[in-house]
Amino acid sequence: MNNRYLYEGASGPWELVIGLEVHAQIISNSKLFSGAATSFGAEPNTQVSFVDAAMPGMLPVINEVCVEQAIRTGLGINAEINLVSVFDRKNYFYADLPSGYQISQFLRPIVGKGYLDIELEDGTVRRIGITRLHLEQDAGKSIHDQHPEKSYIDLNRCGVGLMEIVSEPDIRSAEEAAAYVHKLRSIVRCLGTCDGNMDQGSMRVDVNVSVRKAGEPFGTRAEIKNVNSIKFLAQAIDHEAMRQISILEDGGEILQETRLFDSVRGVTRSMRSKEHAHDYRYFPDPDLPPLVLDAAWVEEIRRNLPELPDATKARLMKDYELSPYDASLLVSEKETVIYFEESLKWLRPSNVKTVKLLANWLLGEVFGALNRESKTIDGCPISPAHLAGLINQIQEGVISGKIAKEVFVLMWGSGKDAPSLIEEHGLKQVSDDGAILMTIDKILDENPGMVEEYKSGKEKLFGFFVGQVMKAMAGKANPELVNKLLKQKLGVL
Amino acid sequence: MNDLIRLTMAEAKDGLHRKMFSSVELTEVYLASMERNRSINAYILETPELALERAKESDQRLAKGQARSLEGLPIAIKDLFCTSGIQTTAGSHILGEFKPPYESTVSGNLKNAGAVSLGKTNMDEFAMGSANITSYYGNVINPWKRADGKDLTPGGSSGGSAAAVAGGLAIAATGTDTGGSIRQPAAFSGVVGIKPTYGRCSRWGIVAFASSLDQAGPMTRDVRDAALMLEVMAGHDPKDSTSASLEVPSFEKALNQGVKGLRVGIPKEYRVDGMAEEIQNLWEKGAQWLKEAGAEIVEVSLPHTKYSLPTYYVLAPAEASSNLARYDGVRYGHRVSGKTLDELYENTRSEGFGAEVQRRILIGTYVLSAGFYDAYYLKAQKVRQLITQDFELAFQKVDVILTPTTPAAAFALDEKPTDPVVMYLNDVLTVSANLAGIPGISIPAGLSKQGLPLGLQLIGPAFDENILFRVGRVIEEAAAFKSFLER
Numbered sequence: 001m002n003n004r005y006l007y008e009g010a011s012g013p014w015e016l017v018i019g020l021e022v023h024a025q026i027i028s029n030s031k032l033f034s035g036a037a038t039s040f041g042a043e044p045n046t047q048v049s050f051v052d053a054a055m056p057g058m059l060p061v062i063n064e065v066c067v068e069q070a071i072r073t074g075l076g077i078n079a080e081i082n083l084v085s086v087f088d089r090k091n092y093f094y095a096d097l098p099s100g101y102q103i104s105q106f107l108r109p110i111v112g113k114g115y116l117d118i119e120l121e122d123g124t125v126r127r128i129g130i131t132r133l134h135l136e137q138d139a140g141k142s143i144h145d146q147h148p149e150k151s152y153i154d155l156n157r158c159g160v161g162l163m164e165i166v167s168e169p170d171i172r173s174a175e176e177a178a179a180y181v182h183k184l185r186s187i188v189r190c191l192g193t194c195d196g197n198m199d200q201g202s203m204r205v206d207v208n209v210s211v212r213k214a215g216e217p218f219g220t221r222a223e224i225k226n227v228n229s230i231k232f233l234a235q236a237i238d239h240e241a242m243r244q245i246s247i248l249e250d251g252g253e254i255l256q257e258t259r260l261f262d263s264v265r266g267v268t269r270s271m272r273s274k275e276h277a278h279d280y281r282y283f284p285d286p287d288l289p290p291l292v293l294d295a296a297w298v299e300e301i302r303r304n305l306p307e308l309p310d311a312t313k314a315r316l317m318k319d320y321e322l323s324p325y326d327a328s329l330l331v332s333e334k335e336t337v338i339y340f341e342e343s344l345k346w347l348r349p350s351n352v353k354t355v356k357l358l359a360n361w362l363l364g365e366v367f368g369a370l371n372r373e374s375k376t377i378d379g380c381p382i383s384p385a386h387l388a389g390l391i392n393q394i395q396e397g398v399i400s401g402k403i404a405k406e407v408f409v410l411m412w413g414s415g416k417d418a419p420s421l422i423e424e425h426g427l428k429q430v431s432d433d434g435a436i437l438m439t440i441d442k443i444l445d446e447n448p449g450m451v452e453e454y455k456s457g458k459e460k461l462f463g464f465f466v467g468q469v470m471k472a473m474a475g476k477a478n479p480e481l482v483n484k485l486l487k488q489k490l491g492v493l
Numbered sequence: 494m495n496d497l498i499r500l501t502m503a504e505a506k507d508g509l510h511r512k513m514f515s516s517v518e519l520t521e522v523y524l525a526s527m528e529r530n531r532s533i534n535a536y537i538l539e540t541p542e543l544a545l546e547r548a549k550e551s552d553q554r555l556a557k558g559q560a561r562s563l564e565g566l567p568i569a570i571k572d573l574f575c576t577s578g579i580q581t582t583a584g585s586h587i588l589g590e591f592k593p594p595y596e597s598t599v600s601g602n603l604k605n606a607g608a609v610s611l612g613k614t615n616m617d618e619f620a621m622g623s624a625n626i627t628s629y630y631g632n633v634i635n636p637w638k639r640a641d642g643k644d645l646t647p648g649g650s651s652g653g654s655a656a657a658v659a660g661g662l663a664i665a666a667t668g669t670d671t672g673g674s675i676r677q678p679a680a681f682s683g684v685v686g687i688k689p690t691y692g693r694c695s696r697w698g699i700v701a702f703a704s705s706l707d708q709a710g711p712m713t714r715d716v717r718d719a720a721l722m723l724e725v726m727a728g729h730d731p732k733d734s735t736s737a738s739l740e741v742p743s744f745e746k747a748l749n750q751g752v753k754g755l756r757v758g759i760p761k762e763y764r765v766d767g768m769a770e771e772i773q774n775l776w777e778k779g780a781q782w783l784k785e786a787g788a789e790i791v792e793v794s795l796p797h798t799k800y801s802l803p804t805y806y807v808l809a810p811a812e813a814s815s816n817l818a819r820y821d822g823v824r825y826g827h828r829v830s831g832k833t834l835d836e837l838y839e840n841t842r843s844e845g846f847g848a849e850v851q852r853r854i855l856i857g858t859y860v861l862s863a864g865f866y867d868a869y870y871l872k873a874q875k876v877r878q879l880i881t882q883d884f885e886l887a888f889q890k891v892d893v894i895l896t897p898t899t900p901a902a903a904f905a906l907d908e909k910p911t912d913p914v915v916m917y918l919n920d921v922l923t924v925s926a927n928l929a930g931i932p933g934i935s936i937p938a939g940l941s942k943q944g945l946p947l948g949l950q951l952i953g954p955a956f957d958e959n960i961l962f963r964v965g966r967v968i969e970e971a972a973a974f975k976s977f978l979e980r
Contacts, residue, residue: 050595054819056588057575057597057698059733089815091861095834100818151834153823281861283870286705286812288734 005172007211009245014211016241017218018171022184024163024194025138025202026069032137032161033060033103040200044154052159054098059287062087066161067291069193070110070135071301073163076187076308077130079114081298087135087288091281096140096153104164106282109134110291116187117310118179119328128180129168138162163194169208169218174234174241181205181230182332186309190334198228205233209240211248219244220254224268227261236261240268312337320355329363335377336362343384348392358391365408382411390418398422399429400479431478433485436469439477440489443468454490462486497522498661499978502566502718505664509555509565516555516565519664520548520609523567527611527662533634535657537572538580539612547609554607563725564607569663571654572613573620574600574709575698583700584618584628584650587820587845589827597698598730599667599709606725611663615653618847619817620674620702623919624909625652627849635682635903636660636977639943643905648678648919654712655682659977665713665722669699671706672805673898673923676935679712680898680948683937683976685719685965686712688923690956691930692737693723695730701816703809704735706927714976716936716965720744723958739956747959752967753787755960758891762798765921768900772947775939776897779949782971783895783964791891795883798925800876805924806917807860807873813850814857820845852913881929888954893964896922898948902941926952934961938972946974 006013031038034051051058074081086108089101111133117125140158144151165184171177185203188194196203205228210221224240227233239261244254259268307315309331316327331337340362347354366387370380382390390407393399399407399422410421422428430436443465444451454461469482497519500508508514524541544567551565575581575593582588596604604610617627624646625633633656635647647656651668655678658666668675670688679686687710694709701707711722727741759780764773780790822828822841829840846854860869887894900921910916926933932955935948949968953960 053824055575055595055825056581056583056591056593056700056819057696059697059735061732061734091815091818093818093821093835093838095821095823098819098824100821101815279863281815281858281863281866283811283815283861283866286703286735287701 006214007241007245009249011249013214014241014245015214016172016237017169017210017212017221018173018177018237019169019208019221020167020171020177020180021206021208022165022181023204023206024073024165024184024188024196026066026161026163027193027195028063028065028069028161030063030065031159032063032066032135034159036159038160040202042156044152044156047156048158052098052155054100060103060285062288062291063161066135067110067293068301069161070133070163071293071298072191072305073165073188073193074111074114074133075302075305076191076193077111077114077116077133077165077184079130079133080112081293082108082110082112083293083295083298084108085110085134085291087285087291088282089285092278094139094142095151096142096155096158098140098155098158102137102139103285103288104136105134108290116180116183118176118183119324120175120179121325123324126176128170128176131166131168133163133165136162136164174237177207177237178230178234181233183309186332186334190306190309198230201228204228207233207237207240209237209244210254211241211244219248220256222254222256222268223258224261225258225271228263232261232263235263235266236268239266243268320359321352322356322359326359326363330359333377339377339380339384343388346385346388346392348395354391354395357394358388361387361391361408365405369412381413381415382408386411386417393418393422397429397431397478399427400475402479403427403429403475427476429478430473430476431481433481436473436477436481436485437489439469439472440465440482440486443472444489451490462490465490498526499976500664501714502563502665502721505566506563510560512555516548516551516567516609517545519565520544520567520611523611523661523663526660530636530660530662533636533656533660533662534615534631535633535653535660535662536569536612537582537584537615537628537630537653540579540610541612543579544609544611551607551609561605561607563603563722565609566607566664567609567611568603569611569614569654569657569666570600570603571616571651571667571669573616573669573700574667575700576600576610576613579613581613581700582630583620584616584630585820585846585850586629587827587842588825591826593698595698598695598732599699599726601698602725602728603667603722608725614651614657614663614666617650617652617674618850619700619813620650620669620671620707621813621849621853622649623673623677623916624904624906625649625678626906626909627847629847632906634906637683637903637945639905639945641943643907645903645905645945646681646909648681648899648903650674650678651686651712652678655679655684655686658682658684658712658714661978665711665718667709667726668712669702669707669709670923670927671702671708671809672927673920675710675712676898676923676933676948676950677919679935680937680946680950681903683946683974684712684714685716685934685936685969686710687719687723687934687958687961688926688932689723689727689958690737690932691927692735693727693741693932693956693958695728695733695736697730697732697736703812704816705812706805706809708927716934716962716969717745717748719934719965720748720962737956742959744958744962747963748966750963751786752783752964755783755788755893755964756791756891757783757788757964758791758793758887758894760793760795760798760887760894760896762795763896763922765900767918768897769902769941771941772897772900775947775949776895779895779938779968782968786967786971788964793887793891793894795880795887795925797876797879797883801880801925801928802917802921804873804876804880804928805920806856807869808877808928810853810857811860811870812857814854814861817846817850817854849913877928880925884925884929884931884952884954892953893960894952895964896950896952898922898935898950902943902945902947922950931955932958932961934965936965936968936972937974937976938968939974
């Protein structure tokens with residue numbers, strides 16, 4: 001076990017054990033068992049069918065689109081698809097659960113064991129087991145802060161299809177947990193099965209955390225709910241780990257309980273334990289026959305899956321000799337890959353060198369600028385064609401890398417392409433030997449002392465001369481040529 | 494005009510088509526009879542204006558030669574079927590004045606076939622009962638009287654429907670049957686009642702009791718009417734995932750095919766303790782009739798029969814406890830406020846549900862609870878499989894099974910069992926068909942010594958209702974049973 005997985009307590013190192021339950025809202029026009037619409041942000045109680053409101057005599061009918069989405073997701077996480085699965089009722093009373101039970105899958109989920117490979121910043125790859133994926137209904141929403149005594153109920157979300165994806169307790173650090181959710185999100189987005197928007201609640205994470213001394217059996221776990229961003233996920237895990245370690249080191253015991261993450265204070269706190277523990281009384285839903293899938297249909301879905309992030313990454317590494325890290329950054333969001341591959345179409349010539357240069361620019365300059373302005377790649381003011389155009393100008397020696405950064409800023413602000421901006425601002429690189437030589441002569445003349453020192457062995461001063469020449473030519477001189485000519489000059493002098 | 498009330502659906506249909514009388518006239522006869530017989534409490538809600546309106550429309554269609562299969566025939570709808578814009582109670586206080594904004598598939602099918610609804614019939618609360626005494630709207634009185642003149646139960650839970658058809662308050666009625674709720678009241682009231690194969694009729698829009706057992710069916714004056722009416726009620730419904738995607742055969746065509754060469758099974762395990770001697774005799778007589786008509790009588794074994802009742806009383810309450818969770822006072826129906834959400838639930842459900850319903854919710858909650866699930870619910874599911882298998886094996890040997898419908902004739906309301914388990918015994922001969930999902934029909938076949946109707950039950954293989962109509966017709970002819978109205 002690598003050291004970075006250990007949390008240091010007063011009594012020595014502790015190991016973290018984490019399992020995640022991710023609820024991913026299925027992209028589908030209608031709900032899991034009713035024809036009501038599912039769009040986010042609609043007026044309260046406008047997307048509610050008689051089935052969702054649990055009117056007497058109403059019956060659920062499975063939405064085939066949701067089933068297909070679950071299968072796609074299952075295949076995307078390398079999992080077994082169970083050709084027979086069963087819907088169960090999870091019984092509990094709450095005002096935003098009109099039928100008094102949630103239809104879920106308890107003993108026989110639609111998707112069985114699978115895994116995800118996550119890549120950490122140092123390049124390590126870890127395989128995290130997935131226990132299962134099952135289909136279930138979402139509940140409605142209770143709104144408690146609009147009236148002093150009353151609560152309001154919005155059933156728009158009630159009955160919307162969710163995929164609950166449960167990991168094995170294979171995760172050992174907050175970083176891994178974040179990487180796992182990130183990876184899962186990139187897969188469901190790539191598949192188009194969930195939009196992954198954690199802030200809108202269409203992807204929600206419950207975290208099971210326990211600590212133990214290395215080699216010991218699992219400790220008692222606490223479940224943290226209400227974690228609605230990857231940043232908070234890491235914070236919640238760190239806080240919860242330290243909380244548990246300090247309790248254990250003080251001789252206390254961990255309660256198996258549900259805790260809420262308070263993102264304002266950065267702490268987890270106990271949801272007041274109810275007087276009565278829930279007994280969900282799961283049993284097979286008699287309104288729904290077992291879900292039986294046609295193996296040929298599953299195979300057809302498998303054949304039609306888009307290229308998944310791992311495969312895209314392998315392809316990028318193979319075709320363009322990108323590093324694993326760069327490749328995984330490029331594939332972490334579907335939109336980034338699309339942008340990258342679109343820009344490749346405009347690259348002249350397209351070879352290992354130019355592609356790598358383009359990737360560096362995308363991951364460095366473009367991402368830096370996007371982050372500064374809190375934009376996503378979809379909102380990037382520079383089009384893929386224009387980014388490739390900029391690289392082409394560098395490649396053709398029209399501008400230097402340094403000037404390119406200036407051009408980039410101009411492009412970002414104007415949306416214009418590189419060639420016209422270079423023209424407009426006179427940024428074209430000077431590759432004329434005569435002009436460069438003239439400047440070199442001038443600089444050497446102006447600095448006889450330095451030339452003297454260089455010749456007496458202070459070869460480091462070479463950089464000084466390059467700098468002076470470039471500065472005198474406003475950065476537009478071809479740096480390779482400057483180097484070459486300067487070397488000749490200083491050599492012959 | 495009072496002769497009209499004795500007509501079967503088929504006869505009345507014929508009369509309407511031959512312009513011997515109009516649908517309005519026929520409907521008025523029934524409305525008057527309903528008013529006269531209000532004391533038997535067969536209806537929870539009468540809808541005379543709507544009925545007359547519909548009857549008028551039917552007369553117009555009849556006049557234009559556009560009659561549909563049940564055009565102008567005045568029927569009653571058990572109050573478990575949601576009827577659009579018309580109060581639906583399920584015999585319970587908890588639904589308050591709930592008016593569904595939708596029509597159940599089955600009642601809609603009847604409406605679309607031209608049937609005229611007279612109103613909603615009384616029933617045991619949420620269909621839980623065998624004597625129609627758990628209704629919030631009071632018990633129903635059987636039109637039949639015993640020699641001692643005491644008020645009798647019409648059976649349950651479709652007691653209002655049975656009493657209405659027997660007493661001339663509707664030409665036919667819908668019922669639902671979860672453990673015997675069509676067949677037992679049919680037997681007690683001297684009418685025909687069929688529980689079709691599970692999945693034959695859509696459950697969409699029927700207030701659920703136990704989803705894996707509930708099935709709608711007709712309650713009629715004779716076997717032909719049952720065939721006629723079931724043909725309209727049945728059919729695949731994409732809104733009910735458990736409804737069978739099968740063509741509905743012509744049931745009427747099966748009626749006169751006779752029983753020559755058929756093998757009729759007599760299950761020895763149905764000779765239950767406490768079965769009245771006169772029932773035993775009727776059963777033998779039934780077998781004799783069929784033998785005389787050319788059938789072969791074969792003894793069969795259904796070895797797990799004795800477990801049917803306990804299995805049923807685990808599974809049905811389990812499903813009910815979950816199905817009835819939606820009656821919480823939050824969205825519709827009766828509400829009793831409380832300071833907290835839990836109090837609202839407790840107050841509403843304590844006041845809204847009657848004792849029997851509460852008992853079954855408690856039983857159902859118990860058998861699904863952690864620690865008890867395996868011993869009760871799971872075991873009951875396994876036994877259900879064995880019971881289903883019993884029938885599958887039996888139907889390899891025989892075409893149909895003959896049994897009595899009930900172990901005794903209707904009992905007086907003041908002798909109703911105080912022990913709920915004794916009450917549950919009423920279903921002992923009927924529940925197996927529900928557990929196995931197969932069709933069963935009750936046909937009035939004779940009278941008890943006290944002059945009360947007794948029924949014989951035929952049980953058939955899944956989706957073979959035709960065999961029930963075919964054999965049922967032979968029993969009906971042999972028995973020459975005189976209905977209450979014909980006496």
